[in-house]
Amino acid sequence: MGVMDQIELPTPIKYVFNWGRKYSLWCFNFGLACCAIEFIAASAARHDFIRHGVIPFAHGPRQADLLVVSGTLTDKMAPAVKRLYEQMPEPKYVISFGSCANCGGPYWDSYSVTKGVDQVIPVDVYVPGCPPRPEALLESIMRLQDLIQGESLKERMERRRRDPITLAAAGVPERESTT
Amino acid sequence: MSELSTRERIHPGTAPGEDYHLEIVGEGDFATADMTLSIGPAHPATHGVFRIVLEMDGERVRSARPVIGYMHRGFEKLAEYRDYRQIMALVNRHDWLSGFSNELGVALAVEQLMEFEVPDRAQWIRMLMAEWNRVLNHLMFVGSFALELGAITPMFYAFREREDIQHMMEAATGGRLHFTYNQVGGVKIDLPKGFLRTSAELTTITRKRLVDYRDLILGNEIFQARTKGVGALPTDVALSFGVTGPTLQATGLPEDSRVTEPYLKYGEIDVPVPVGENGDAFDRFFCLLGRIEASLDIIDQVLDHIGPGPVNSKLPKMVKAPEGATYVRTENPLGQLGYWLESDGGRTPWRLKMRTPSFSNVQAIPYLLEGVLVPDAVAVLGSVFFVVGDIDR
Numbered sequence: 001m002g003v004m005d006q007i008e009l010p011t012p013i014k015y016v017f018n019w020g021r022k023y024s025l026w027c028f029n030f031g032l033a034c035c036a037i038e039f040i041a042a043s044a045a046r047h048d049f050i051r052h053g054v055i056p057f058a059h060g061p062r063q064a065d066l067l068v069v070s071g072t073l074t075d076k077m078a079p080a081v082k083r084l085y086e087q088m089p090e091p092k093y094v095i096s097f098g099s100c101a102n103c104g105g106p107y108w109d110s111y112s113v114t115k116g117v118d119q120v121i122p123v124d125v126y127v128p129g130c131p132p133r134p135e136a137l138l139e140s141i142m143r144l145q146d147l148i149q150g151e152s153l154k155e156r157m158e159r160r161r162r163d164p165i166t167l168a169a170a171g172v173p174e175r176e177s178t179t
Numbered sequence: 180m181s182e183l184s185t186r187e188r189i190h191p192g193t194a195p196g197e198d199y200h201l202e203i204v205g206e207g208d209f210a211t212a213d214m215t216l217s218i219g220p221a222h223p224a225t226h227g228v229f230r231i232v233l234e235m236d237g238e239r240v241r242s243a244r245p246v247i248g249y250m251h252r253g254f255e256k257l258a259e260y261r262d263y264r265q266i267m268a269l270v271n272r273h274d275w276l277s278g279f280s281n282e283l284g285v286a287l288a289v290e291q292l293m294e295f296e297v298p299d300r301a302q303w304i305r306m307l308m309a310e311w312n313r314v315l316n317h318l319m320f321v322g323s324f325a326l327e328l329g330a331i332t333p334m335f336y337a338f339r340e341r342e343d344i345q346h347m348m349e350a351a352t353g354g355r356l357h358f359t360y361n362q363v364g365g366v367k368i369d370l371p372k373g374f375l376r377t378s379a380e381l382t383t384i385t386r387k388r389l390v391d392y393r394d395l396i397l398g399n400e401i402f403q404a405r406t407k408g409v410g411a412l413p414t415d416v417a418l419s420f421g422v423t424g425p426t427l428q429a430t431g432l433p434e435d436s437r438v439t440e441p442y443l444k445y446g447e448i449d450v451p452v453p454v455g456e457n458g459d460a461f462d463r464f465f466c467l468l469g470r471i472e473a474s475l476d477i478i479d480q481v482l483d484h485i486g487p488g489p490v491n492s493k494l495p496k497m498v499k500a501p502e503g504a505t506y507v508r509t510e511n512p513l514g515q516l517g518y519w520l521e522s523d524g525g526r527t528p529w530r531l532k533m534r535t536p537s538f539s540n541v542q543a544i545p546y547l548l549e550g551v552l553v554p555d556a557v558a559v560l561g562s563v564f565f566v567v568g569d570i571d572r
Contacts, residue, residue, distance in 0.1 A: 077250070
């Protein structure tokens with residue numbers, strides 16, 4: 001990342017820099033279960049999240065900025081998710097899509113399911129639902145874009161270096177109500 | 180160069196006594212080592228998290244070994260801790276593309292144990308929903324199989340239809356993928372107003388668009404070149420592996436539980452069963468499209484038969500299946516789904532054993548992949564229709 005995470009950018013430059021980053025998210029879909037179908041539905045014609053600046057066809061984790069974990073993570077699968085996450089370049093963001101990825105969902109008492117992807121990798125935005133509607137994915141992406149717009153890359157990377165597993169205490173900024 | 184042994188040439192820097200797990204085939208300058216290629220669990224060429232380990236000789240697959248279990252969530256065990264109402268919300272998730280058909284199997288099994296009489300209208304509604312669910316499932320595979328062969332457009336076409344059908348089913352059930360619409364003794368609530376009319380309209384539209392699919396995919400030269408004669412499965416081999424559904428029908432055997440062992444009201448209507456000839460990837464896809472058409476025909480017949488009446492029956496506060504065991508088999512979109520339900524008279528099943536179609540279908544994959552080229556392996560994997568959650572449960 002060079003100097004971008006070393007120096008605090010002046011506000012106007014930071015604004016433009018973050019604005020550019022938030023509308024060019026290359027997304028890597030880690031499709032695991034049912035939610036992956038809703039992810040595909042969100043990328044298909046009716047919901048079409050490319051209009052939000054998310055490109056769902058990253059060739060692999062090495063070309064991606066955003067990892068969407070959609071579906072049940074099992075203990076057997078967990079090392080693969082962690083490995084793919086580590087292959088992604090910084091700054092990287094994670095959306096946990098669906099109840100299973102959030103906390104285990106309907107398999108909360110199963111012996112083979114990891115109770116939440118956040119036990120393995122840090123998560124920025126959680127999307128509830130089993131499976132969530134495609135609209136929920138669109139909303140989560142907008143929330144993530146708000147987070148990217150408001151953040152300082154230097155601070156983010158400092159936190160990451162201090163503690164690579166838990167993310168930001170800052171979290172996602174509150175959105176103004178649209179109703 | 181000539182002093183080097185074959186082994187040293189292929190693996191430079193390794194000591195002669197070192198243990199190799201790779202076998203060297205051929206002689207002299209043609210000697211090559213077999214390569215072990217592990218595809219998955221997260222790989223764009225396989226849908227879901229299916230992992231397969233291929234032993235390669237150049238471009239050719241020598242042997243293939245599926246590694247399953249990446250999606251094992253312990254459904255059979257969890258079902259022993261859920262009561263019969265909660266099970267409906269659990270089982271529709273193991274094959275996530277055919278939620279309604281899964282819960283239908285459990286509902287039928289419990290009703291069989293309790294000797295419950297389901298009202299006529301509920302049975303017709305169940306058939307209607309099961310067939311729409313089948314269309315949804317097959318449309319997904321129409322899109323994904325073409326996508327794996329490199330054609331992106333059919334995916335968008337398939338999702339155009341899927342969204343319309345899901346929207347209609349959501350009006351009745353409240354779910355887009357997992358409907359949880361069945362309950363013991365019938366269905367949850369009656370159909371909303373206008374559902375039957377929308378159904379009739381959508382069958383017409385979908386049938387019209389099926390013509391497009393036929394032209395676009397089946398008539399495509401590249402598609403034919405990549406699928407015809409690839410991964411041919413003889414009927415006897417398919418039967419010995421327990422393969423069912425479109426993969427079995429493609430081999431030319433018109434086996435379908437809706438015909439051979441009718442449940443619900445399938446005995447009263449005409450169920451068309453499409454069959455293929457050679458059992459290759461092309462035929463499997465042909466059968467898939469044929470089954471969409473067959474489902475639309477069934478929906479039309481159901482719409483003629485469905486009449487007014489109650490859709491569910493009054494249940495006791497606690498649904499308890501009497502002591503005993505039963506086996507119910509239904510035709511899931513991907514093949515035959517069986518539930519072995521054993522009850523000790525309590526609130527929860529004592530044992531719920533699943534016989535899922537995808538698990539049996541992927542057993543044929545090592546047979547199919549032997550000796551094919553790598554690009555054909557993708558066509559074979561895509562054409563043996565499976566859902567990973569259905570394999571691993």
